[in-house]
Amino acid sequence: MTIKEVSKKFGITMDTLRYYERVGMIPPVTRSTNGNRDYQDDDLNWVSLAICMRSAGLPVEGIARYVKLYQEGNTTISERHQLLINQKNILKEQRHQIDETLERLDKKIERYEVAVETGELTWLKGGQV
Numbered sequence: 234m235t236i237k238e239v240s241k242k243f244g245i246t247m248d249t250l251r252y253y254e255r256v257g258m259i260p261p262v263t264r265s266t267n268g269n270r271d272y273q274d275d276d277l278n279w280v281s282l283a284i285c286m287r288s289a290g291l292p293v294e295g296i297a298r299y300v301k302l303y304q305e306g307n308t309t310i311s312e313r314h315q316l317l318i319n320q321k322n323i324l325k326e327q328r329h330q331i332d333e334t335l336e337r338l339d340k341k342i343e344r345y346e347v348a349v350e351t352g353e354l355t356w357l358k359g360g361q362v
Contacts, residue, residue: 234272243280250280257297258283260304290327291320 240247250270253259259279265271272280279300286296299316302309348354 234277236270236272239272239277239280242277243284245284253280253283256293257300258286258293260300286320289320289324295320 234242236247236250239250254262259276259282262270262276263273283296286299287293291299295316299313302313302316344354
């Protein structure tokens with residue numbers, strides 16, 4: 234697959250794909266005989282993983298570290314495993330914070346829905362706004 238095709242497939246720019254490779258977020262992409270990038274299934278899997286890891290909030294350096302550890306082989310399995318666990322825990326904490334925020338917003342929205350109907354906003358104890 235050409236870089237243009239991969240760009241379209243994943244909805245990211247060709248510059249982003251080049252950047253991913255340059256900073257080590259994906260291993261060097263397979264090249265054709267004329268030197269152009271020729272993405273194979275393994276390359277596409279790495280691109281997909283990089284996108285997933287970025288969506289999970291893993292910093293560029295963390296993804297590059299994961300790729301480097303992978304390339305070092307089985308002696309780094311534990312470290313890669315721990316890297317993924319750590320990021321999962323970060324995401325779980327973020328989700329917890331988002332859930333708490335949504336719960337508070339839901340309560341406020343309920344109060345305002347009553348206020349819209351009655352034309353009056355009632356204050357809770359402690360004067361919460």
